[in-house]
Amino acid sequence: MKFTKIPLATINRLSVYLRVLEDLLEDNTDVISSERLARHCGVNPAQIRKDLAYFGEFGVRGVGYRVVDLISQIKEILGLNRTWNLAMVGVGNLGSALIRHGNFIKHGYVFAAAFDIDPEKVGKKLPNGLIINHVDELEEVVKERNIHIGVIATPASAAQSVANQLILAGINGILNFAPVQIQVPDCCHVENIDFTIKLDSIAYHLSTNF
Amino acid sequence: MKFTKIPLATINRLSVYLRVLEDLLEDNTDVISSERLARHCGVNPAQIRKDLAYFGEFGVRGVGYRVVDLISQIKEILGLNRTWNLAMVGVGNLGSALIRHGNFIKHGYVFAAAFDIDPEKVGKKLPNGLIINHVDELEEVVKERNIHIGVIATPASAAQSVANQLILAGINGILNFAPVQIQVPDCCHVENIDFTIKLDSIAYHLSTNF
DNA sequence: CGTTGTGAACGATTTCACAGCG
DNA sequence: CGCTGTGAAATCGTTCACAACG
Numbered sequence: 414m415k416f417t418k419i420p421l422a423t424i425n426r427l428s429v430y431l432r433v434l435e436d437l438l439e440d441n442t443d444v445i446s447s448e449r450l451a452r453h454c455g456v457n458p459a460q461i462r463k464d465l466a467y468f469g470e471f472g473v474r475g476v477g478y479r480v481v482d483l484i485s486q487i488k489e490i491l492g493l494n495r496t497w498n499l500a501m502v503g504v505g506n507l508g509s510a511l512i513r514h515g516n517f518i519k520h521g522y523v524f525a526a527a528f529d530i531d532p533e534k535v536g537k538k539l540p541n542g543l544i545i546n547h548v549d550e551l552e553e554v555v556k557e558r559n560i561h562i563g564v565i566a567t568p569a570s571a572a573q574s575v576a577n578q579l580i581l582a583g584i585n586g587i588l589n590f591a592p593v594q595i596q597v598p599d600c601c602h603v604e605n606i607d608f609t610i611k612l613d614s615i616a617y618h619l620s621t622n623f
Numbered sequence: 624m625k626f627t628k629i630p631l632a633t634i635n636r637l638s639v640y641l642r643v644l645e646d647l648l649e650d651n652t653d654v655i656s657s658e659r660l661a662r663h664c665g666v667n668p669a670q671i672r673k674d675l676a677y678f679g680e681f682g683v684r685g686v687g688y689r690v691v692d693l694i695s696q697i698k699e700i701l702g703l704n705r706t707w708n709l710a711m712v713g714v715g716n717l718g719s720a721l722i723r724h725g726n727f728i729k730h731g732y733v734f735a736a737a738f739d740i741d742p743e744k745v746g747k748k749l750p751n752g753l754i755i756n757h758v759d760e761l762e763e764v765v766k767e768r769n770i771h772i773g774v775i776a777t778p779a780s781a782a783q784s785v786a787n788q789l790i791l792a793g794i795n796g797i798l799n800f801a802p803v804q805i806q807v808p809d810c811c812h813v814e815n816i817d818f819t820i821k822l823d824s825i826a827y828h829l830s831t832n833f
Numbered sequence: 834c835g836t837t838g839t840g841a842a843c844g845a846t847t848t849c850a851c852a853g854c855g
Numbered sequence: 856c857g858c859t860g861t862g863a864a865a866t867c868g869t870t871c872a873c874a875a876c877g
Binding site for chain 4: 628667668669683
């Protein structure tokens with residue numbers, strides 16, 4: 414475990430490796446070389462070895478990596494040998510679809526609270542049993558239920574104000590689906606998911622290559 | 624318009640600039656300097672000038688950039704002075720939420736077809752008036768309705784097969800929400816959106832910083 | 834005068850190439 | 856022998872600093 418600065422890209426690739434390794438495990442693959450793993454992930458083999466080298470020595474020379482071990486080691490690195498509690502803010506189309514989406518729970522992310530501002534929605538029960546709280550109760554509920562990460566799925570106009578409330582409630586990690594750049598203090602880590610930015614990139618490639 | 628290789632990061636930033644510029648226009652800002660625009664976008668002013676310099680000279684020295692002009696020029700660069708037709712494949716929770724999501728249409732992306740494999744869903748009408756087709760009709764409908772970009776919101780297990788069908792139908796741009804790395808020929812541009820990878824990154828930061 | 838546009842310096846990340854080792 | 860781990864080289868992207876110019 415070194416003390417160098419680790420590229421953000423490395424962290425994202427570790428997640429990708431993890432997904433692929435979990436698939437490989439299901440296919441009963443015991444051991445895999447960096448070269449074969451690289452092909453599955455669409456990266457350079459040396460990249461994988463470098464990425465892992467930031468955190469330790471996990472392979473066996475002349476052999477490769479034991480799949481079960483590498484999975485557990487990457488989980489350890491990323492902090493995934495545990496459950497993370499999420500709070501959804503904004504239970505519209507997108508928010509409620511995400512809460513019902515099975516992928517979160519599969520990877521240890523549990524929606525433990527949901528908030529909205531619409532009086533029609535507050536008090537309603539979601540398919541997973543969660544009852545929607547009013548945003549005014551955010552700080553209280555976040556602390557009570559030990560929420561670690563806030564997910565913003567509100568309209569753009571509400572996103573900054575919601576982010577402020579999340580931070581006030583002591584939250585340091587935000588996944589933001591609203592199409593605005595939200596401002597947060599350094600202690601808080603934000604990841605943005607903006608569908609239309611990804612589409613813009615596709616549009617650019619379609620426009621120029623053909 | 625140079626012939627250098629343009630960083631992918633530049634393209635993504637142009638989208639961000641565009642979003643901010645559109646907000647500025649609504650606030651009746653006529654002209655903006657790279658320095659002020661940079662603050663809004665959270666980047667370095669020289670970065671903005673460099674990004675734009677790949678494509679031409681759009682500013683006025685001593686003054687800055689005219690907001691309306693820059694918007695139209697970035698749209699021109701990205702290929703957004705037109706409408707793009709999308710096909711949704713997989714009309715589950717996520718797929719149907721995305722179709723109802725207003726942000727796509729706002730930026731010129733129109734869902735013009737929707738496909739599913741579930742006989743219960745095929746033939747049903749979506750809130751936007753679209754009737755769900757069976758995936759078997761994909762190639763036919765894609766050509767008929769002049770679809771440009773495929774959006775995959777199926778389970779991971781179906782994603783690769785759907786991608787193959789999209790490519791067979793002549794599609795060269797795919798937005799993939801399924802949590803797998805799909806393999807496509809070079810002519811096709813894929814953008815992945817994997818929620819849990821973003822959450823993994825947040826989990827890592829929460830685990831290490833505290 | 835102020836801000837753009839840009840070569841040059843810098844910094845970061847990826848890839849190479851091979852020593853080290855099971 | 857084969858594959859990992861890693862210093863060194865190459866590549867790529869960002870920031871600086873200032874000349875050019877409206």
